[in-house]
Amino acid sequence: MQTLPRLAITAGEPAGIGPELLIRLAATPLAANFIAVTDRALLERAAARCGQPIELIDDDGSDTAMRRPGQLRVRHVPLGTTEQPGTPDPANAHHVLATLTEAADGCMAGRYAAIVTAPLQKSSINEAGIRFSGHTEFFAERAHADVVMMLASPELRVTLATTHLPLSAVPAAITHDALTRVLRIVHRELQGKFGLLEPRIAVLGLNPHAGEGGHLGREELDTIIPALDALRAEGMDLLGPLPADTAFVPSLRERYDAVLAMYHDQALPVLKSEAFDRTVNLTLGLPFIRTSVDHGTALDLAGTGRGDPSSLIAAARMALELVARRSAHPQGHS
Structure with missing residues (x-):
């Protein structure tokens, strides 16, 4: 049986809507092996706010041919401090960057087939004294692309x-x-x-x-x-x-x-x-596939469990389509 593509999903800003959207994505029947690159306890709290049952499995790098809705593998990256929904804390800036680093390096090493990113709060990272202009620029620098x-x-x-x-x-x-x-x-x-x-x-x-x-x-x-x-x-x-x-x-x-x-x-x-x-x-232009939502952190909705996951689901679907096309025509993929 064909194994499912391993998609690295970063949760973005811990105090934003991203962790809850990730829980909603995991509840879908999409045929992908979702690997949440974030803090395990953050996901547990997000699932509780959404009222969504979730089965978290520590990722050991293995492949699988099936995933049940509500099942999510986790590549644990610890928070700097417990999140307060709606209030980004610069103490979590290094956590956010560590998730992006793991996802990018994992793609380039072949551990993940693609990256799907939830929104982050650029201002919070800059307030931590780290110059940061966005996902796009970060991945370009990491991949020298x-x-x-x-x-x-x-x-x-x-x-x-x-x-x-x-x-x-x-x-x-x-x-x-x-x-x-x-x-x-x-x-x-x-x-x-x-x-x-x-x-x-x-x-x-x-x-x-x-x-x-x-x-x-x-x-x-x-x-x-x-x-x-x-x-x-x-x-x-x-x-x-x-x-x-x-x-x-x-x-x-x-x-x-x-x-x-x-x-x-x-x-x-x-x-x-x-x-x-x-x-x-x-x-x-990256040497790996990266898709993302087209919206921000929605701090006013964070913690309510009412965020619309449509854009994150669309990003995961597109990542899967691009992975499938690359697999079917590897010689034509840049």
């Missing part, structure tokens, strides 16, 4: 040329080299992870109306169009630069497989307004 953030729903895939930057810093970050790097990664990963032999990528302009021929900004003329033309010469199928206000109309969506937006809030409001509970965050 050049990465790109993608958010995907069943209907739309969006990638970002820049991520967590102030809007005032975005124009200077849109360079020929930066666009070339990002589009090459996106193109390669659409082929390797999603099985698209000739991916079609729509690229948004930076300015309103994609600059309107230079009247509303010259970034399209001076930087974006030359970069796209050079990559088209390499064989990439690129559409744009497109005005962001019309790029997502249904008739245009049929012409591309993914969108490259110039900055965080240019495209993500469209995606999240359509499919907030079905959108998954992926990190492209």
Whole structure:
């Protein structure tokens, strides 16, 4: 009998909604061997708050061909201090980073088939005196990889040329080299992870109306169009630069497989307004599969047991799909 993929699931911020969502995920019948990388007692308290029976099993690294709903293996990483739902404590910053380290190193060593991450609280880690800008950057540094953030729903895939930057810093970050790097990664990963032999990528302009021929900004003329033309010469199928206000109309969506937006809030409001509970965050360019929820720690809901696990379940489903595709076509996976 075929063994189940071992998915490492990190619980994120202990005082946030993540531990409870993880308990809800374990209650599903998804065909995966879930390995919770977190504190065992934290999970017990989260299960009690959810009113959800849970069977916790210490992970010994072994494979299994079946998992009952409500069954969860645990790779114990101790908390720094007992969590207070809704109130992040910087004393748990090292715990959070240790879970990410174990998950990433375990994937690279072959102990896990993929990582699925619950949301964390970046401010709490920074308040502990540790410079930290997010999951994506952490995994990139750990794996020594050049990465790109993608958010995907069943209907739309969006990638970002820049991520967590102030809007005032975005124009200077849109360079020929930066666009070339990002589009090459996106193109390669659409082929390797999603099985698209000739991916079609729509690229948004930076300015309103994609600059309107230079009247509303010259970034399209001076930087974006030359970069796209050079990559088209390499064989990439690129559409744009497109005005962001019309790029997502249904008739245009049929012409591309993914969108490259110039900055965080240019495209993500469209995606999240359509499919907030079905959108998954992926990190492209890593030597392993990593998916995540598309929402934050929901501190106002933490401890209530009422958090919606839909996005975490969607992230686990996508991780399983990518693992299955990699297993079926290992030579085509980057």
